[in-house]
Amino acid sequence: MTDFLTISDLYYAYPASTVDALSDVSLRVAEGEFACVVGPSGCGKSTLLNILSGLSTPTAGSVTLGGIPMVIDGVAQPATRPxxxxxxxxxxxxxxxxxxxxxxxxxxxxxxxxxxxxxxxxxxxxxxxxxxxxxxxxxxxxxxxxxxxxxxxxxxxxxACVLMDEPFSALDEVTGRSLRGKLLELWAQTGQTFIFITHSIREAVFLADHVYVMAPGPGRVLERITIDIPRPRRYESPEIAEVEGSVVDSVLQYWSTDDNAGTAA
Incomplete structure (x- = not known):
């Protein structure tokens, strides 16, 4: 399957700051994939979306969208963005x-x-x-x-791609569940690539083909987790709960250690 998004060795520091908001972020998302990025507040999830959308330019690293280089070695390219x-x-x-x-x-x-x-x-x-x-x-x-x-x-x-920054976080649980199901129906109809930011591991497991786990201080991708649960999925199913538990265990293991840097394969 062709990659729609490729990020390599991405760094981002806010202007007038010597502290990186993102450090050595590398990941890839296939064309037509539903990808979720999870992590605590302050890990740079929204910053990552801003870089993908062109609202921000990274300090270093490269970004390719739809086969078109958007950023090379921290320099924005003049190519037309998908x-x-x-x-x-x-x-x-x-x-x-x-x-x-x-x-x-x-x-x-x-x-x-x-x-x-x-x-x-x-x-x-x-x-x-x-x-x-x-x-x-x-x-x-x-x-x-x-x-x-x-x-x-x-x-x-x-x-070509839809970027989503916690779009259901302010909704009540019943409405949120309904809209998650509707979003998956729309994704199946359109065949577009979806990149979805969330704090909720249950939400990520329900929606995603792959979940990218980020850690703060500075933000970096620790692991890429494949969700093998067949579709259509039920939000309250035992399979969702089981995979959610394993992802939580993985996240806690990373966040409880000092040496938790890594990249997504």
């Missing part, structure tokens, strides 16, 4: 624009021809079971509905 969707913890919908207009704004920013906007918007709202809310204002929607609008917006630009 189209990326970005889903944040907060839906970040503009309250003065309807659901449809929020999605159309993203389509405009991505350079999608105006003639395609209505069909694209209707199709992805239907995929997210939101078609009857197309003319609603964000303030009239529940938290779960607003996050589904954000998912539809991220997918409507038809990106």
């Amino acid at each position: 189209r990326l969707g970005y889903l944040f913890q907060d839906p970040r919908l503009l309250p003065w624009r309807t659901v449809r207009k929020n999605i159309e704004l993203a389509l405009k920013g991505a350079g999608v021809p105006r003639a395609q906007w209505r069909e694209r918007t209707d199709r992805y709202l239907a995929m997210c079971e939101l078609e009857r809310f197309s003319e609603s204002w964000p303030g009239s929607l529940s938290g779960g509905q607003r996050q589904r609008v954000a998912i539809a917006r991220a997918l409507a630009i038809e990106p």
